[in-house]
Amino acid sequence: MYTELSNEISHWCREAVSQETAELLDSGECSPLALYQEICQKGWMNYANIFEDKQNFSRLAEVCKVANAYSGVLGNMICVNAACAMILGAFGNAEAKQFAQGILEGKNMAAFSLTEPQAGTDVNNIQASATLDGDDWVIHGEKYLATGAMLADAILVVVKTNPDVATKNGTSMLLVPANSKGMEITPIPKMSANGYASCHIRFTGCRVSSDRIIGTVNGAWAAMSMAGGVERVLVAACCVGLCQRIGEYLYEYTNDRLVDGKPLYELSNIRHQIVDIAIKVRAADALVGQAISALASGTNATNAVCAAKVFAAQMQQEVSMTAMNVMGGRAYLKAYPVERWLREGLLSLWAGGTNELQKNLMSRKPFDR
Ligand SMILES: Cc1cc2nc3c(=O)[nH]c(=O)nc-3n(C[C@H](O)[C@H](O)[C@H](O)COP(=O)(O)OP(=O)(O)OC[C@H]3O[C@@H](n4cnc5c(N)ncnc54)[C@H](O)[C@@H]3O)c2cc1C
Numbered sequence: 001m002y003t004e005l006s007n008e009i010s011h012w013c014r015e016a017v018s019q020e021t022a023e024l025l026d027s028g029e030c031s032p033l034a035l036y037q038e039i040c041q042k043g044w045m046n047y048a049n050i051f052e053d054k055q056n057f058s059r060l061a062e063v064c065k066v067a068n069a070y071s072g073v074l075g076n077m078i079c080v081n082a083a084c085a086m087i088l089g090a091f092g093n094a095e096a097k098q099f100a101q102g103i104l105e106g107k108n109m110a111a112f113s114l115t116e117p118q119a120g121t122d123v124n125n126i127q128a129s130a131t132l133d134g135d136d137w138v139i140h141g142e143k144y145l146a147t148g149a150m151l152a153d154a155i156l157v158v159v160k161t162n163p164d165v166a167t168k169n170g171t172s173m174l175l176v177p178a179n180s181k182g183m184e185i186t187p188i189p190k191m192s193a194n195g196y197a198s199c200h201i202r203f204t205g206c207r208v209s210s211d212r213i214i215g216t217v218n219g220a221w222a223a224m225s226m227a228g229g230v231e232r233v234l235v236a237a238c239c240v241g242l243c244q245r246i247g248e249y250l251y252e253y254t255n256d257r258l259v260d261g262k263p264l265y266e267l268s269n270i271r272h273q274i275v276d277i278a279i280k281v282r283a284a285d286a287l288v289g290q291a292i293s294a295l296a297s298g299t300n301a302t303n304a305v306c307a308a309k310v311f312a313a314q315m316q317q318e319v320s321m322t323a324m325n326v327m328g329g330r331a332y333l334k335a336y337p338v339e340r341w342l343r344e345g346l347l348s349l350w351a352g353g354t355n356e357l358q359k360n361l362m363s364r365k366p367f368d369r
Contacts, residue, residue: 006066009067016038025193026193026344032196057292057296058292064237072347073195078234080147085100086100090226110153111147114126121353128157129163144201145198152178153177158172158173172220181206191343232306232353235309236291240288243281291309300368309353320345
C-alpha cells in the first residue's frame with residue numbers, strides 16, 4: 001500500500017488537510033472545492049481516465065485510500081467525481097467527454113443521482129421520469145441523497161423514460177446542468193461530511209435538450225452497472241486507507257499513553273487488537289487489488305467487486321469500534337479524531353449500495369471466480 005504515489009499524496013495531505021480542516025469539512029463550515037482543485041492540479045484525478053491506461057485504476061484507488069484517511073469529504077468527492085467522469089467518458093457524446101475532462105482538471109464538478117425517497121436498494125421502484133417534448137426531455141419527480149449536487153456544475157440523473165417496461169430496460173441517464181429551471185436542490189443535514197452535502201432534488205417540468213442523454217435512450221443500465229462496480233471498489237479502497245490510518249494512530253497513541261507507568265501498547269490485549277487491524281487492512285487491500293484486476297481484465301467482476309466492498313465496509317465498522325475501545329474514554333471526545341473517523345466510516349455501509357445488496361448479487365453464484 002505504500003507506493004511512491006501514496007507517499008506523495010500523504011505528504012500533501014499532511015500539509016493541506018490538518019485535523020482542524022477535516023473537522024470544518026465534516027461540519028460543513030468549510031468548502032472542499034479549493035482542496036479538490038489542488039488534487040486535480042496535482043494530476044491525481046487524471047487516474048480516473050482508466051480508458052487510457054488500465055493501471056490508472058490502481059493509482060486512483062491509492063488516491064482514494066490516502067485522501068479518505070485525511071478527510072471523508074475528500075474521499076467521497078474523489079469517488080463521486082471519478083465515477084461520473086468514467087460514465088461520461090465511456091457513454092457520453094463529444095460535449096459530455098469534454099465535460100468529463102473538465103472534472104479531472106478541477107474545472108467542473110459532477111454528482112450522480114439515482115436514489116429516490118421511495119427507491120434505494122429497491123432501485124426498480126424509481127419514479128422520476130422524463131418525456132420527450134420536441135427537442136427537450138422534460139423531467140418530473142424527486143431524487144434523494146444526491147451527494148455533491150450543491151457543488152455540481154451538472155448532475156447525472158437516472159430517470160424512467162419508458163414506464164411500460166421493467167426499470168432495467170426503461171431508464172435513461174441525463175446530464176442536467178446545475179442552473180436548469182425546474183430543478184430545486186436542498187442539502188440534507190447528515191452525521192458527517194456536511195461540507196459535501198447529500199441533497200434532495202425536486203424536478204418540476206425541468207427541461208434539458210435531447211443531446212444531454214448519456215448512452216442510449218432506455219439504456220442507462222449499462223452505465224449504472226459500470227459506475228456501480230467502480231464506486232464499490234473505490235469505497236472499499238477508502239475503507240482500507242482510513243483503517244490503515246486508524247491503526248497507525250492507535251499504535252502511536254498506545255505507545256505514548258502510560259498506564260501504571262508503562263505504555264498501553266505493552267498490554268497484550270491492546271497490542272493484539274492493533275495487530276488484528278493490520279491483518280484486516282492487508283486482507284481488505286488484497287481484495288481491492290483482486291477487484292481492480294478483475295475489472296481491468298474485462299471478465300465478470302461482480303464477485304470480486306462485491307467481496308471487496310463487503311469485507312472492507314465490515315472491517316471499517318470493526319476497526320472504528322476497536323479504536324473506541326483501545327483509546328478508552330478519550331475516543332469519545334472531539335479533541336481526538338477517532339469519533340469523526342467512526343462517523344465518516346459509517347458511510348461505507350451504504351455507499352455503492354448496502355452490503356446486503358452486494359451479498360444478493362454474489363448469492364447468484366457465490367463461488368464463481
Ligand atoms: C451519505 C449518503 C450519501 C449517498 N449518496 C448518494 C448519491 O450520491 N447518489 C445516489 O443515488 N444515492 C446516494 N445515496 C443513497 C444510497 O445509495 C442508499 O442509501 C442505499 O442504496 C440504500 O438505500 P436506502 O437508504 O433507501 O435503504 P433501504 O433500501 O431502505 O434499505 C434499508 C435496509 O434494508 C435492507 N434491504 C433492502 N432491500 C433488501 C433486499 N432486497 N435484501 C436484503 N436486504 C435489503 C438494506 O440493506 C438496509 O439494511 C447515499 C446515501 C447516504 C447515506
